Amino acid sequence: MLSYIGKRLLTLLPTVLVPVIVVFVIIRLAPGDPAAQILGDQATPEQVADLRRQLGLDASLLAQFGAFLKRLVTLDLGESLFLHAPVRDLIPGYAAVTLEIGLLSLVLSIGLGMAVGMLAAFRRGHWDGRIGSGIGIVGISVPQFWIGLLLVVLLAVQLPLFPVSGYRPWSEGVGPHLQSIFLPALTLALAQLGIVSRLVSSSISDVLNEPFVTTARSLGVRPRRIRVRHVMRVVSVEILTVVGLLLATVLSGSVVVENIFGIPGMGRLLFDAVGRRDYDVIQGVVLFVGLFIIVVNLVVDLLYAVVDPRVRYGKGAP
Incomplete structure (x- = not known):
């Protein structure tokens, strides 16, 4: 196991080094x-x-x-030229906000995406199944900024359920805090819903055609039991494969979403740093994001062994 982790870290190291080098050169060559x-x-x-x-x-x-x-x-990591603080001290506060919104959006996107994907797969050919497929296509096609602006108009202006913008810390109360981060998280989740739902729908359709499902049906196993105990168990492995991708996409999408909703997260910090040419901040954010993606992908790889016992790591692995 330890040797596997070491090898994975070495193979993932370019994920950090290459973007850092490219960004270092580009920002200094830019006007x-x-x-x-x-x-x-x-x-x-x-x-x-x-x-x-x-x-x-x-x-x-x-x-x-x-x-x-x-x-x-x-x-x-140097010092911010405009915030006059070490970048190493700046990043944790901004990262905590972004990761909190990102994790909430991940839960929402997986929950909603699985529901829509199951509807599209299990009700294929019916009107509600077609609606599920349509939602998946729309989720992939519509850009994040449009979803965010639409949610602001509907849920913050027309129905004043949430604040239009701004961030309320935990110290101001659980309710105000959750209200301030829900719309940004929902925006990111709806943008990823299409990916999850299409993956779930495709995976379920493939599994339903597997011989073990046909055998279970012939033995008289109830359809509900087949779906829950057999089909969704296999699909859960497919869901796990996109968790790292979704988290990486959430971090990249935070630049747009945090500026729409006025959230003081990593995306807003990066956006302001690029505009000011705050070199050390830009490099620090890129380095942090790269390390975060490495850790997430490594954890996802290790979780395969838990979800699917056939996966083995270490010396005896094939």
């Missing part, structure tokens, strides 16, 4: 100068050049990357 952003329009070229020297931005790209790697070894 815009952090020094000019800090000093404003009234600054002279001499003042801008002096600040660039102080920040180390006048060094070559290779020298800047070497300094970044040197700091990274000691877990020093």
Whole structure:
């Protein structure tokens, strides 16, 4: 098991290193100068050049990357040029908000997606089954920002059940807190519902044609028992395969959703950092997201052994 984990970490390492290197190069080649952003329009070229020297931005790209790697070894992610705080201290607070919304959206997307997928598969050919299939197609096709704006109009303006925007921490009460994060989580969930429902529908259709299901039917096993004990047990493995993908998609989608709803999460932090050319913050967020995806995928791989006993890891694995 330990050897398997070590090998997986080595194979997943490029998931972090490649995006970090690409982002490091792109943001420095993109138009815009952090020094000019800090000093404003009234600054002279001499003042801008002096600040660039102080920040180390006048060094070559290779020298800047070497300094970044040197700091990274000691877990020093640098300091935000505009928030004036170490990036290592900034990320946990913003990440906690994003992960909370992401986990809630994951629960909603899997729950709703499984319900819609089961409806489309078990009621195939009926009017309600066609509705389930249509919901799945719409979920895949409609962009997140449109879903978010539609939910704001329906559930925050027309029916004032939730706040239009803003984030309320736990300290202000459980009810206000959940109200402030529900619409962002629902927006992300509806955007992922199509993926889950189509996967569930396709998996169920495949399993229903398997010989063991035909045998169970011929032995007189009740259809409900076949669906719950046999079909959904196999489909649960397929659901597990998309958990890592869904979480990664949630993190990427948070940039749009958090800006729509004014949520102070990782997406909002990244969006503001890109606009300001806050290099260390951008690199820190990308590094955190990459590490998070690695951990999630590793946990999902290990859970295969729990869900499907046929999966083995370690020295005796095929």
